[in-house]
Amino acid sequence: MIRILARYSILFVLTLLVLAVMSFSLAYLFPGDVLENLTGIVPANDAQRMALERQFRLDQSYIVQFFYYLTNLFAGDWGYSFTSGIELRDEIGVALPATIELATYSMVVALVIGIPLGYYSGMRCYSTSDYIINTSSITTYSFPVFWLALLLILVFSLQLDKAPLSGRVSLLFNVEPVSGFILLDILLSDMQNKSLAFKDALSHLTLPTIAIGAVSTASMVRITRRSVIDARHQPYIAAAVSRGLSGWQIFFRHILRNALLPILPLMAIQITTLITNTMIVETLFSWPGIGNWLIQAIYQRDYPALRVGMLAVSTLVITLTITVDMFNRLIDPSREKYEHAAI
Amino acid sequence: MPQYSLYEEEFHPSPWHRTWRAFKASHIAMAGAVLLCVFVVFALFAPFLTPYGANEQNIDGLLVPPSWMGNGSISHLFGTDSLGRDLFTRVIYGCRVTLGSAFITVVLAMLVGVSLGAFAGMLRGVRSSIANHLPDALMAIPTLLIAIIIVAIFGTGLVNSMWAITLALIPQFVHHTRSLVRSEMKKDYIVASKLDGANKWQLFTYSILPNMTEMLVVQGTIALSIAVIDISALGFLNLGAQSPLPELGAILSDGLDVTYLAPWNVALPGMAIFFLVLSINVVGDGLRSALRKRVNH
Numbered sequence: 001m002i003r004i005l006a007r008y009s010i011l012f013v014l015t016l017l018v019l020a021v022m023s024f025s026l027a028y029l030f031p032g033d034v035l036e037n038l039t040g041i042v043p044a045n046d047a048q049r050m051a052l053e054r055q056f057r058l059d060q061s062y063i064v065q066f067f068y069y070l071t072n073l074f075a076g077d078w079g080y081s082f083t084s085g086i087e088l089r090d091e092i093g094v095a096l097p098a099t100i101e102l103a104t105y106s107m108v109v110a111l112v113i114g115i116p117l118g119y120y121s122g123m124r125c126y127s128t129s130d131y132i133i134n135t136s137s138i139t140t141y142s143f144p145v146f147w148l149a150l151l152l153i154l155v156f157s158l159q160l161d162k163a164p165l166s167g168r169v170s171l172l173f174n175v176e177p178v179s180g181f182i183l184l185d186i187l188l189s190d191m192q193n194k195s196l197a198f199k200d201a202l203s204h205l206t207l208p209t210i211a212i213g214a215v216s217t218a219s220m221v222r223i224t225r226r227s228v229i230d231a232r233h234q235p236y237i238a239a240a241v242s243r244g245l246s247g248w249q250i251f252f253r254h255i256l257r258n259a260l261l262p263i264l265p266l267m268a269i270q271i272t273t274l275i276t277n278t279m280i281v282e283t284l285f286s287w288p289g290i291g292n293w294l295i296q297a298i299y300q301r302d303y304p305a306l307r308v309g310m311l312a313v314s315t316l317v318i319t320l321t322i323t324v325d326m327f328n329r330l331i332d333p334s335r336e337k338y339e340h341a342a343i
Numbered sequence: 344m345p346q347y348s349l350y351e352e353e354f355h356p357s358p359w360h361r362t363w364r365a366f367k368a369s370h371i372a373m374a375g376a377v378l379l380c381v382f383v384v385f386a387l388f389a390p391f392l393t394p395y396g397a398n399e400q401n402i403d404g405l406l407v408p409p410s411w412m413g414n415g416s417i418s419h420l421f422g423t424d425s426l427g428r429d430l431f432t433r434v435i436y437g438c439r440v441t442l443g444s445a446f447i448t449v450v451l452a453m454l455v456g457v458s459l460g461a462f463a464g465m466l467r468g469v470r471s472s473i474a475n476h477l478p479d480a481l482m483a484i485p486t487l488l489i490a491i492i493i494v495a496i497f498g499t500g501l502v503n504s505m506w507a508i509t510l511a512l513i514p515q516f517v518h519h520t521r522s523l524v525r526s527e528m529k530k531d532y533i534v535a536s537k538l539d540g541a542n543k544w545q546l547f548t549y550s551i552l553p554n555m556t557e558m559l560v561v562q563g564t565i566a567l568s569i570a571v572i573d574i575s576a577l578g579f580l581n582l583g584a585q586s587p588l589p590e591l592g593a594i595l596s597d598g599l600d601v602t603y604l605a606p607w608n609v610a611l612p613g614m615a616i617f618f619l620v621l622s623i624n625v626v627g628d629g630l631r632s633a634l635r636k637r638v639n640h
Contacts, residue, residue: 029496154609
């Protein structure tokens with residue numbers, strides 16, 4: 001157990017270090033001035049430039065520069081945005097929770113709908129209902145997420161006028177950001193018409209969540225179904241049948257948990273797709289999340305923002321992926337044995 | 344006559360033949376294959392199938408509706424866009440650009456991924472660990488992010504977005520190749536070839552690679568569908584293919600300006616992407632279940 005934890009934390013730290021090196025080297029790779037890319041400050045005159053260069057150790061070797069960059073990152077001094085002039089840490093502090101919120105709800109939708117459906121069609125495999133579920137999941141899985149979001153906007157926002165077009169909450173409600181998650185913030189705030197604001201935020205959330213959740217749900221159904229079918233063909237199921245266990249007993253005692261085991265590592269891979277889809281859908285719904293923010297940054301060639309935004313998003317994704325992977329390793333001892341034999 | 348010739352007349356289907364039989368038995372998979380063939384024909388023979396040039400503008404026919412609508416005309420099957428370009432022509436050229444660039448992307452990613460994966464699988468110790476974990480770290484970075492960074496460094500364009508998607512696809516191939524090579528290396532036939540004095544290169548090319556082709560085909564179809572979606576998504580966000588180039592995502596984002604006036608400019612390119620991805624997914628699914636049937640019997 002401790003060995004696994006140690007291994008994964010070493011892996012985590014090394015990966016983050018690689019990402020930090022990449023983010024630092026971006027300041028040199030991006031077009032334009034290194035100092036401006038690194039700090040986001042455009043020096044007014046030569047004296048200020050000299051002072052800044054000395055402050056950011058740009059007159060010393062790359063290693064010294066990198067370590068100074070690293071200490072700055074830890075100190076929370078991430079530089080300024082070219083376009084808004086605001087500290088990048090504040091901007092990301094608002095944008096990242098918005099993305100996490102949207103992605104979480106979509107993931108919850110995918111888990112709540114996808115896993116039971118997958119179990120159902122896996123248990124009834126090659127029946128009519130299984131074919132219907134499987135066909136609809138492969139169809140949904142093939143939808144390009146931006147087109148699905150566009151169709152939802154066209155149908156529900158513009159034609160039927162059922163859902164709002166963009167943003168997180170109507171401008172009438174002034175929600176004080178505490179945690180960064182809009183629903184939580186509304187519940188925590190002490191405004192008068194809390195329930196109205198909550199309803200409004202939910203109606204803003206619905207369409208983007210459906211657009212992202214549909215694709216995640218479809219892949220979840222397919223993963224679960226495959227895993228259930230594989231579990232049903234194991235010898236221990238045949239043994240359980242021959243012992244005379246009823247169908248429900250076999251399902252609850254033997255299939256349910258064993259089928260969940262292979263789903264977890266595949267879920268870790270899904271996280272990346274989920275974040276990508278969230279970032280694309282955000283731009284369509286003008287959701288003030290990190291994807292929308294990064295795409296605005298690339299349109300305006302805001303290099304400091306891109307440098308830090310890349311680091312923030314990849315840190316988020318890698319933290320999630322490694323955590324899920326480690327959790328999976330902890331609850332599945334058979335995998336550990338295999339890995340030990342392999343290395 | 345004695346039965347000596349019977350043995351030679353007996354038909355032994357090859358593994359691929361058996362896979363094809365199992366594939367053919369599924370009607371849905373065959374329908375997907377036919378649809379995919381149609382798209383491939385579109386991609387290969389686009390200039391012969393289209394009535395107009397991809398960027399040919401017709402000032403007299405702006406926003407003509409598709410032919411099945413009331414005031415549409417048969418001379419423009421899918422109608423025209425805001426510059427009077429024939430949408431049917433552009434969608435067919437779009438299939439060519441999108442499918443073609445996705446295919447090149449996948450082949451590149453496969454070449455690099457398989458060589459790296461084989462390297463990681465045949466070696467042991469720290470080098471193997473690095474070759475395994477580094478792509479894992481890369482895999483965790485979303486495609487869109489890699490694309491944004493590449494665009495920031497090199498500028499927008501279809502080729503740059505292809506590089507980004509290649510980078511994002513490589514880790515999957517590395518992962519699958521590595522685990523397959525690992526499990527094959529433990530089998531008896533590899534030990535037998537080792538005893539015959541085969542070196543690592545011979546082991547890989549003569550013994551492992553033939554056993555890997557099926558996995559590669561299945562992984563390739565999955566990667567192809569991801570690549571098509573990603574290329575069109577980047578085109579849609581104006582980070583990949585730029586506007587006059589007929590790429591399905593770029594056509595879709597062009598049509599977005601006139602959604603109210605001419606909804607077919609959004610609907611038809613989107614439908615083309617959808618059917619393209621659907622056919623690839625159905626074929627991939629059919630291949631996978633055909634292979635599974637063959638292995639199980």
